[in-house]
Amino acid sequence: MLAKSAALPPPVVTPDIDALDIPIIDNKTNVGQTTVTTGIDAAPIGGGGEGGTGTAGTGLADPEVDAAPMLSPEKMPEPMNSMQGWTKFLQNTIRYPGVASSNGISGKVIVSFIVEKDGQLTNFKLERGQGYGLDEEAIRVLKLAKPWKPGMQNGRPVRVKLTLPIAFMLEEN
Numbered sequence: 001m002l003a004k005s006a007a008l009p010p011p012v013v014t015p016d017i018d019a020l021d022i023p024i025i026d027n028k029t030n031v032g033q034t035t036v037t038t039g040i041d042a043a044p045i046g047g048g049g050e051g052g053t054g055t056a057g058t059g060l061a062d063p064e065v066d067a068a069p070m071l072s073p074e075k076m077p078e079p080m081n082s083m084q085g086w087t088k089f090l091q092n093t094i095r096y097p098g099v100a101s102s103n104g105i106s107g108k109v110i111v112s113f114i115v116e117k118d119g120q121l122t123n124f125k126l127e128r129g130q131g132y133g134l135d136e137e138a139i140r141v142l143k144l145a146k147p148w149k150p151g152m153q154n155g156r157p158v159r160v161k162l163t164l165p166i167a168f169m170l171e172e173n
Contacts, residue, residue, distance in 0.1 A: 069114045069159040075152035077115035077160050079145075093141045096168060097133030105130060106169045109138040113164070117157040119147030127163060138166045 079086035100106070107130040114123040124142055129135035142164070151160035 069161040073151040073153040073158050077148045077151040100132035105132040108167045109134050110165045111138050115148050115160045119150050134168050
């Protein structure tokens, strides 16, 4: 079985996973190793005076820090280097897993993640998988992604949950 290399359309990140043109990843893609550190700096939750009286703060969490991610803010998050750059990143980074290729496995993997206020991608979750290493490869690549431009609501950055389908396809010759 040989994979067909084809130009991929730009991926579309949207909460509606059924209305998408999905990028197709072939099994000839190779990538070098890259390490990207992600994380969120947590804000302190109130303070405390001497003796634990709590006079220096309310003791309540900051609602901005703990806010649930939005699904459709006024301005959606986007990759720093455009959707064309995002497509190129996917093409250059995703490796078709050998076990999937040798077993003739192809299909769509759907993952969700949160674009934090600082643009970092976090909370990767497999929504629908195919197995055979395809699921792990999709999440591995998202963890390597550089920060995005965050979503905006009322002129302020907000946390946004996105869903991304990635299609892995083999073509028989």
